[in-house]
Amino acid sequence: MPDPRFFHRSGPFPLSYIARHIGAEPLDDASGSMMIDDIGPLETAGLGEITVFCDARYVDQFLATHASATVTNHDLARHRAHRSGLLFVAHPRLAYAQIGHLFYPPSPLVSGVSARASIDSTAVIGAGCRIDAGAVISTGVKIGARCHIGVHAFVGPGVVIGDDCVIGANTAISHALLGDRVQIESGGTIGSQGFGFVPGPKGLLRMLQLGRVLIEDDVEIGANCAIDRGATGDTVIGAGTVIDNLVQIGHNARIGQKCVLCGQVGIAGSTEIGDGVMIGGQTAISDHLTIGSGARIAGKSGVMRNVKPGEAVGGYPAVPIRQWHRQSSALLRLLQRKPNDG
Amino acid sequence: MPDPRFFHRSGPFPLSYIARHIGAEPLDDASGSMMIDDIGPLETAGLGEITVFCDARYVDQFLATHASATVTNHDLARHRAHRSGLLFVAHPRLAYAQIGHLFYPPSPLVSGVSARASIDSTAVIGAGCRIDAGAVISTGVKIGARCHIGVHAFVGPGVVIGDDCVIGANTAISHALLGDRVQIESGGTIGSQGFGFVPGPKGLLRMLQLGRVLIEDDVEIGANCAIDRGATGDTVIGAGTVIDNLVQIGHNARIGQKCVLCGQVGIAGSTEIGDGVMIGGQTAISDHLTIGSGARIAGKSGVMRNVKPGEAVGGYPAVPIRQWHRQSSALLRLLQRKPNDG
């Protein structure tokens, strides 16, 4: 059970209510009226709790569970399809996530401005916002309704933030326009100068970075990320894209919609990434490349050429993923030959 | 055109003034008196704007541009050398950057100390500084003239900062001496304890980290970097070196002058790097190595041996760059042989 110091539970809910919430098939009346108190993992969920069975590898845990209800699908549950409390849906994992949000909804935002926040008189703050201690809102900023601006967040001059955004503690945002429902974890820097220099008589001269960062609706950005603004155009993070911690995004990079960037990924300047691209942790993508929509890039890859839509690549330098696996095997074979063969 | 919410344009300027500013060859009187309003990229610049043509691959865009003036050189422009509004210089990219700074000069620093800053009575602050809300300036700190200390920056006891420095929001600086014109983006940590431990009876005992971080003149450091102080001597960043975001520099590392460290680079402790070294993104360099002046290290390399002055290396482990390319090709050939060959 989640620690009540940190998480506040709703409910209980009748199972029939939960079933309707996730679009599950109708239950018999007896099951439907059962009260459910909490969610829990398959191996530990007990009486009054609902769990999920979404991976055939855990069939033994499913057969042994004491949970009062289980979200699953017909195929997975075929060995014990008549057990009580089963909720059948097409996508059990999604349904379970939805049930999670039902039991643990986000805490209602208590609106108000801390006496220790600094808000410039020219800034426009929407209704229902919460501005925490130490937050600094600069000249000309526009913030939509129901936003939560965290402790010590710095929102630089002219920045625009949409509705229902969450800006984490100790985050600095400048030269940026954010859509609705954007969430940024703590410790990030958004809108810093891009990294472009030209050798001059007195040393390296920084090329002007006159663009912005555009963060579209429903983007989520992890902790301690750094996203540079564009040099001439904009750096763009497409709607619904999610970004993990400690990710670096260079100036003028354009990332499509619903992409997934895992921890410590680095995207160099001016690279364009399509929609729905998955990028594994610690992968680096060089500058001025094009990564097609739907591409999948294995963790820790070094991508130094364009990737086609839907292509799966891996390795350093990154090659088609099957070729990379064959390379690794070939290296092993090489070692098994006698030295005088090599 | 840059977003006026974020960038403030100077000008317009007569083209003759711009030409003198960048040391271009004299123009005829008609061209020289033309007024220029703004800069713009080659593909979109229009009437009243100046652009740059510095790469022969974009010759078609050059021939089609509607820009009123173009910075280029004689060789690049030979196909249309008599077009009006051409400014010929030896280094078009540098000249264009200089023109950018002419049209978009840094905003004049409005000096003053925020009522929400905390400044110890023993700190010495130079003339014309701006200290933002939440900044904390500790005992014995010395800050030169015309510095901008950002929101929530923490300057620890005894730190010395030269003239004309910019310290970004949410940055923590301790045990450090900074030269003039140093710029640090937001979210960084400078002067943290180095990572050295010795096994002891009760676990790992941290070895004392009694050195400093010395940052010389004209260094620029990106967002969210971590630079540890030295253990016995100092960690040194040489004059004019530029560092991108999320870079890690270990204790006692010594980096020369005018080096370029791209995003997410990691330099382990006690490694010495010469002058003018270029290090690609996500590269790691092991501890106690020597990297000669002028070396170039490809992105995502893992450097585990010394690198000679001027040498170009790449790969993991890093080898001479041509050898790395040949290795990658050799692996491909290996896969093209029949399985029973291998």
Next chain:
Amino acid sequence: MPDPRFFHRSGPFPLSYIARHIGAEPLDDASGSMMIDDIGPLETAGLGEITVFCDARYVDQFLATHASATVTNHDLARHRAHRSGLLFVAHPRLAYAQIGHLFYPPSPLVSGVSARASIDSTAVIGAGCRIDAGAVISTGVKIGARCHIGVHAFVGPGVVIGDDCVIGANTAISHALLGDRVQIESGGTIGSQGFGFVPGPKGLLRMLQLGRVLIEDDVEIGANCAIDRGATGDTVIGAGTVIDNLVQIGHNARIGQKCVLCGQVGIAGSTEIGDGVMIGGQTAISDHLTIGSGARIAGKSGVMRNVKPGEAVGGYPAVPIRQWHRQSSALLRLLQRKPNDG
């Protein structure tokens, strides 16, 4: 000599006192009464200073040193065993670190709460704590005795911190329980949401992250790290483990005791790491793996399979370390063959 602006020296101490402190063999009376003022590195230590000789490669420096005393062992010092001022111990490096802490003890914590800190009325703060300007302590927080909460640190609702902890500037901590003597450098984020999403009808839906971060006693965490809280269980950092800068630790990762994680390491979600594991800088470890106790992982490795207790691995993908070295050699041999062989 360390810069007195940053480091405050104790002493002097008689050499006999130092010898007792490190458990060295008894000295003759004349040596024992000698006063020692400071520590210093072997190559520069002079009169009145104590140094260490713990690596046979530096025997020439040992023979030439002007230091008044040297910590070493019998084997290393055999060429000049009768020199005065030698302190013989089993572990010279450890003893020298202990002497360092004798001469440069941590500054005594000056307790008190800054008028610019924000402390919720429900928070419980132990005796002797120091809470710096801008620190924000939220509802229900419990902080033990003698802690130092740095400038602008944010301690979120319900967080528990043990005794004698140090929380660096600009650090954000939420959903976390910390043991005693935990040290966290500046700029970190502890307790952020884990990175887990499930595709839904409107895009990616974040799976609830209902766990915590448990940081056990004596853990030290470097600057700008990001440690996510668990999804269903907890993310755990075992007692005595030390973590360098810019490290990423995913949700539900469990790290054992006395591990060493170097800079920019990334540990993906749900991976379990045993005790005493050493992980080199910029290494990535995939999710849901098991790394046995005592394993050693070379810098910049990409670990994609389980690692056995005590195993040493390296490379990308990581393989046993000797195999990795042989692979690198085999690649070299491949290049030395004539092209028509390959």
